[in-house]
Amino acid sequence: MARTAQINMRVEPEQQAIISRAAQLQHMDRTTFIVNAAYEKAKNVLLDQTFFQLDEKEFTDFNQALNMPVRKNNRLKELFKEKSPWEK
DSSP states (O other): OOSSOOOOOOOOHHHHHHHHHHHHHTTOOHHHHHHHHHHHHHHHHHHHHHOOOOOHHHHHHHHHHHHSOOOOOHHHHHHHHSOOGGGO
């Protein structure tokens, strides 16, 4: 297995110029600059989907909502009886 994977992309000349200048200011080559920026952005996007902060009141309200009994949901019950699209 390769230690690295290739990513190809096309950008507008103005985008390339800005990225190149920013990379130069950071004493990086363009590839390293782009990979670092994309990697940090990707981590933040994923964290936004899995991590959230609550103040004390919000946490108490959230905990209460989690501990409430589950309401009967006949539509959901029927949905679980159906085959998944890949099983049909």
